[in-house]
Amino acid sequence: MNAFLNQLPIGLSIGAVLLLVALGLTFTFGQMGVVNMAHGEFLMAGAYTAYMLQSWAGRQAVLVALPVAFFVAGLMGLVLERTLIRRFYGRPLDTLLLTWGVSLILQQVARDLFGAPNVQVKAPTWLVGGAEWSGIRMPYARMFILALAVVCVVAIWFYLARTKQGRRMQAVMQNRELAACSGIATSRVDQRTFFIGSGLAGVAGVGLTLIGPVGPALGTYYIVDAFLVVVAGGLGQLRGAVLAAFVLGLLNSYVEYWSDASLAKVVVFAVIIGFLQIRPQGLFVLRSRKLT
Amino acid sequence: MLEVTGLEVAYGRAQVLFGVDLAVPDGGLVCVMGRNGVGKTTLLNAVMGVLPTRAGKVVFEGRDVTRLPTHQRVRLGMGYVPQGHETFGQLTVAENLRVTWEASGSKDRGVVDEALDVFPRLRPLLKRRAGFLSGGQQQQLAIARALVTGPRMLILDEPTEGIQPSIVTEIEDAVERLHRERGLAVLLVEQYLDFAMRLADRFTVLDAGVVVHEGAGAELRDERVRGLLAV
Ligand SMILES: Nc1ncnc2c1ncn2[C@@H]1O[C@H](COP(=O)(O)OP(=O)(O)OP(=O)(O)O)[C@@H](O)[C@H]1O
Ligand SMILES: [Mg+2]
Numbered sequence: 001m002n003a004f005l006n007q008l009p010i011g012l013s014i015g016a017v018l019l020l021v022a023l024g025l026t027f028t029f030g031q032m033g034v035v036n037m038a039h040g041e042f043l044m045a046g047a048y049t050a051y052m053l054q055s056w057a058g059r060q061a062v063l064v065a066l067p068v069a070f071f072v073a074g075l076m077g078l079v080l081e082r083t084l085i086r087r088f089y090g091r092p093l094d095t096l097l098l099t100w101g102v103s104l105i106l107q108q109v110a111r112d113l114f115g116a117p118n119v120q121v122k123a124p125t126w127l128v129g130g131a132e133w134s135g136i137r138m139p140y141a142r143m144f145i146l147a148l149a150v151v152c153v154v155a156i157w158f159y160l161a162r163t164k165q166g167r168r169m170q171a172v173m174q175n176r177e178l179a180a181c182s183g184i185a186t187s188r189v190d191q192r193t194f195f196i197g198s199g200l201a202g203v204a205g206v207g208l209t210l211i212g213p214v215g216p217a218l219g220t221y222y223i224v225d226a227f228l229v230v231v232a233g234g235l236g237q238l239r240g241a242v243l244a245a246f247v248l249g250l251l252n253s254y255v256e257y258w259s260d261a262s263l264a265k266v267v268v269f270a271v272i273i274g275f276l277q278i279r280p281q282g283l284f285v286l287r288s289r290k291l292t
Numbered sequence: 293m294l295e296v297t298g299l300e301v302a303y304g305r306a307q308v309l310f311g312v313d314l315a316v317p318d319g320g321l322v323c324v325m326g327r328n329g330v331g332k333t334t335l336l337n338a339v340m341g342v343l344p345t346r347a348g349k350v351v352f353e354g355r356d357v358t359r360l361p362t363h364q365r366v367r368l369g370m371g372y373v374p375q376g377h378e379t380f381g382q383l384t385v386a387e388n389l390r391v392t393w394e395a396s397g398s399k400d401r402g403v404v405d406e407a408l409d410v411f412p413r414l415r416p417l418l419k420r421r422a423g424f425l426s427g428g429q430q431q432q433l434a435i436a437r438a439l440v441t442g443p444r445m446l447i448l449d450e451p452t453e454g455i456q457p458s459i460v461t462e463i464e465d466a467v468e469r470l471h472r473e474r475g476l477a478v479l480l481v482e483q484y485l486d487f488a489m490r491l492a493d494r495f496t497v498l499d500a501g502v503v504v505h506e507g508a509g510a511e512l513r514d515e516r517v518r519g520l521l522a523v
Contacts, residue, residue: 167383167391174380177342180362181372183395183441187361 006136007253013142015249016149019242020207021222022229023152024200026241028077029230030173031193034092037099038080039226040219041106042073042198046205047214048114049073050121059124062206066148069202077198078191086190103219110216118213127210141210148207152200157238159196169193232272234282244282248272293318293445293477294339294370299348301331301338308334309501311348314479316445321471321478323488323509325521326498332481333375335498336449339479340372341365353444367396371443375450375481377431381423385414385433388422392440407439410466428459435466445477446470452484467491485512485521497521 021043028036046069053068054061080102088095123141130139160166171179172189180186208218229248233240248268256264276282294316301309308331316322324332337343339350341362350358357365366372380388389404396403408415411432417425422433431451438446448467452460464487470476471491482488488495492509497520505520512518 164394167387168395170383171380171391174382175378177362178374178378178380180342181340181366181374182392182437183363183366184391185361185363185395 007257009138011250011253014252015246016146018229019149019245020204022226024197025226026230028197034095038103040223041103042201043205044218045073046202047209050206050209059122065206069206070199073202074195074199077194081194107216118215121209145207228272295351297349300346302346316479319475319477320493321491323492323495324481330498331501366441369444371438371441372447373434373438377434379422379430386418389440392437396441407436411436428455447479449481
C-alpha cells in the first residue's frame with residue numbers, strides 16, 4: 001500500500017510532463033492532420049530561452065522565461081506555418097517529412113548557437129528540495145510542473161470554450177471546409193493555432209529545465225512520448241490528452257517500480273498499440289464526416 | 293445574381309466539369325439536376341471556392357469572385373449548405389450558430405433568432421451537441437447556419453437527401469418560404485422532381501460534367517427531360 005502511494009506522485013508528475021509536452025501538439029496535430037516533428041525543437045527553444053535569460057534574471061530565469069518562451073516558440077511556429085506548412089495542407093506525408101527536416105535543421109542551429117554539450121538551468125532556490133508527507137516524497141520542482149500543466153490546461157480550456165477565437169479554432173479543427181463555408185477566415189485561424197500550439201511547447205520546454213539538462217537533442221527525447229499521448233487521446237482533444245497523459249504517466253511509474261525503466265517503456269508502448277487496435281481514433285473523436 | 297461561365301474543374305488529372313455555364317437571376321430559384329456522380333457537388337464546391345477551378349469564371353452580383361477565398365464569398369452573401377448535413381459535431385447547436393454569427397461580423401444578434409424562427413424545432417436542442425442530432429435535425433441546423441451568415445443567395449446541395457420524410461416537407465417548406473417571403477435567390481441541387489417542379493424558375497441538367505439541358509421549370513414535365521434524369 002505504501003509503495004502504491006509512494007509511486008502516485010511520481011506517476012502524476014510523469015503524466016504532467018507528458019501532458020505539457022503534448023498539449024501544444026494536440027492542436028497543431030488536430031489542425032494539420034499530421035504530427036509536427038519540429039514540435040520537439042520548440043520545446044528545446046523554450047528550454048534555451050530559460051538558459052539565456054539566466055544572465056539577467058539569475059535564478060528566477062525559469063519564471064521570467066515562461067511568457068518569453070511562449071512568445072519565442074510561438075513565433076517560430078508561426079513562421080514555420082506561414083513559410084512552409086500552409087503550402088502543404090492536405091498532404092500529410094509531405095508535411096511530416098517537411099517538419100522532420102525542419103527539426104533537424106533547428107537542432108543544428110542550436111548546436112551552432114549554444115554548442116553541442118548539455119547546459120544546466122539553475123532552478124530558483126524555492127524550487128530546490130521537496131515536501132514529505134508520511135513517507136511520500138515529492139520534489140518541489142515536480143509539484144511546480146504539475147501546477148504548470150494544470151494552469152496550461154485550464155487556460156486552454158478557457159480559450160477554447162469561452163472565447164470567440166477559441167470557438168473558431170474548434171470549428172476549423174472539426175471541419176475545415178465547413179468553417180470556411182461559415183465565413184471563418186481559416187488561414188488566420190491556422191496561424192493562431194500554430195502560434196498557441198508552438199508557444200505551449202516553449203512553456204513546456206521551460207518546465208523541462210527543472211528536471212534535466214538542456215541540449216540540442218532535448219526535443220527528440222520527448223517527441224515520441226508527446227506523439228503517443230496525442231494519438232491515444234484523440235486529435236485535438238483536450239480531455240483526451242489530459243486523460244491519456246496521466247494514465248500513461250501512472251502506468252509508467254508503477255511498471256517501473258515493479259520492474260525497471262525500459263520494461264516500463266515497452267509496456268506503455270504495448271498498451272497504446274493495443275488500445276489503438278480497439279479504438280484507432282483515440283479516446284475521443286474530433287472530426288465528423290468530411291464534405292463529399 | 294450569379295453567373296457561371298465555362299467552368300472547368302478537375303481532381304488531379306481527372307477532369308469532372310467541362311465548361312459549365314449557369315445563371316441564377318436576381319431572387320430566382322434555379323435547380324441543378326442530374327444522376328449520381330455527374331458533378332453537381334463539384335460544381336457547387338467550385339462556385340463557393342472550396343475547390344479550385346481550372347478555367348472559367350464565377351460572378352456574384354456583378355463581382356468576379358473566381359479567385360476569392362471561400363469565407364469572403366460567404367461574406368458577400370453566398371450562403372452554402374454542403375451535401376450531407378454537415379455541422380461542427382462537437383459544438384452545441386447554439387455554438388454552431390454563434391461561431392458562424394461571430395464570423396459574419398454582424399452586430400445584430402437578431403439574425404440568430406430569425407434563423408431559429410425558420411426552424412423552431414432547433415430551439416429545445418440549443419444545448420445539444422450537433423453530432424448527436426438526427427440527420428434531419430442536423431440538416432435544419434445546417435440551413436440555419438447558412439442563414440446566420442446573412443446570405444442573399446442560398447446554395448443547397450440535396451437538402452432532403454437521406455432525411456426522414458416528416459422533416460423533408462418541413463425543409464422544403466422552409467426553403468420555399470425563404471425564397472418567396474424573404475426573396476432569397478436559391479441555387480438548388482435536387483434529385484427529386486416534385487420539389488424541383490414546384491419551385492424552380494429554371495433548371496439545368498448535368499450529365500458527365502456538361503450541361504445537357506437548360507430550360508424553364510415547367511418543362512420538367514416533359515418526357516424527354518425526364519429521360520435525361522432517369523437512372
Ligand atoms: N475528392 C474527389 N477526388 C476525386 N474524384 C472525385 C472527388 N469527389 C468527387 N469525385 C468524382 O467526381 C465526379 C463528380 O462527383 P460529384 O460529387 O460532384 O457528383 P454529384 O453529382 O454531386 O453526385 P451525387 O448525386 O452522388 O452527390 C464523380 O465521378 C466522383 O467520383
Ligand atoms: Mg453530390
